[in-house]
Amino acid sequence: MATVSMQQGYTAVLWVLAVLGMEATALGECELTRLLQDKLQYEMRLQYMKHYFPINYMVQVQYEEVLRPSNITRLRNGTVSEVALRYLWFHVSSQAVLRIHEVLPEKHPSWKYTQELCQLFDALGKEYSKYQQSDVEAVVADLVKLIHSTGVESRRKAVRPKALLDNCLKVMRMLYGAPCQWEST
Numbered sequence: 001m002a003t004v005s006m007q008q009g010y011t012a013v014l015w016v017l018a019v020l021g022m023e024a025t026a027l028g029e030c031e032l033t034r035l036l037q038d039k040l041q042y043e044m045r046l047q048y049m050k051h052y053f054p055i056n057y058m059v060q061v062q063y064e065e066v067l068r069p070s071n072i073t074r075l076r077n078g079t080v081s082e083v084a085l086r087y088l089w090f091h092v093s094s095q096a097v098l099r100i101h102e103v104l105p106e107k108h109p110s111w112k113y114t115q116e117l118c119q120l121f122d123a124l125g126k127e128y129s130k131y132q133q134s135d136v137e138a139v140v141a142d143l144v145k146l147i148h149s150t151g152v153e154s155r156r157k158a159v160r161p162k163a164l165l166d167n168c169l170k171v172m173r174m175l176y177g178a179p180c181q182w183e184s185t
Contacts, residue, residue: 029086030180032124033172037182039117040169048110049100049162058158059099064146066159067092069170075139084136086175090128091144093172094121096164110161 072085098121101114136144176182 028127029124030176032120032127033176033180034182036117036120036124036172037169039113039120040165040172044113045162045165045169048113049165050160052109053161057160059103059161059164060156061096061099061159061164062147063155063157064143065092065095065099066157066164066167067171068167069174072171072174078139080137080140082175082179084140087128087136088140088143089168089171089175090121090124091147093168094118094125095147096168097121100161100164 067089072089075085075088097114097117101111101118104111104114173182
């Protein structure tokens with residue numbers, strides 16, 4: 001009896017979300033991105049991604065591995081779903097963190113920080129494992145394929161490590177702030 005009542009309550013909540021036009025974001029996604037937001041505080045990004053690196057240090061990334069808020073706005077205007085945008089953000093940002101982590105020797109002061117970021121992205125990857133590239137718009141699926149393709153020569157770009165994490169945080173706030181009900185920070 002209690003199970004039926006709980007299922008009806010859950011169904012009612014989903015119906016209300018659907019009526020309001022909101023896409024439900026998994027609680028795990030919200031909690032993990034909140035932890036990422038805490039880990040990506042300005043002071044930490046500044047210390048670990050700027051002060052502990054040589055002046056003007058750059059990481060080589062694929063052109064598609066730089067995801068800025070303007071890219072998200074353009075894709076939104078092209079009617080790409082929020083779920084697909086979050087899927088894209090996850091793949092781009094996890095690759096960016098991995099690129100930074102790969103260039104660091106284990107004794108580097110930023111190694112442990114980037115390792116913790118990688119672990120958070122691994123946990124978030126478990127949330128995204130239910131998504132298939134066929135579930136998202138073709139433009140996003142193509143970008144994700146390109147990001148993960150090895151040996152393919154694409155345009156390369158030199159980017160400061162801090163800039164990669166700055167973009168990661170800005171886009172994450174755009175995509176998760178409202179669905180996860182974060183206050184503006």
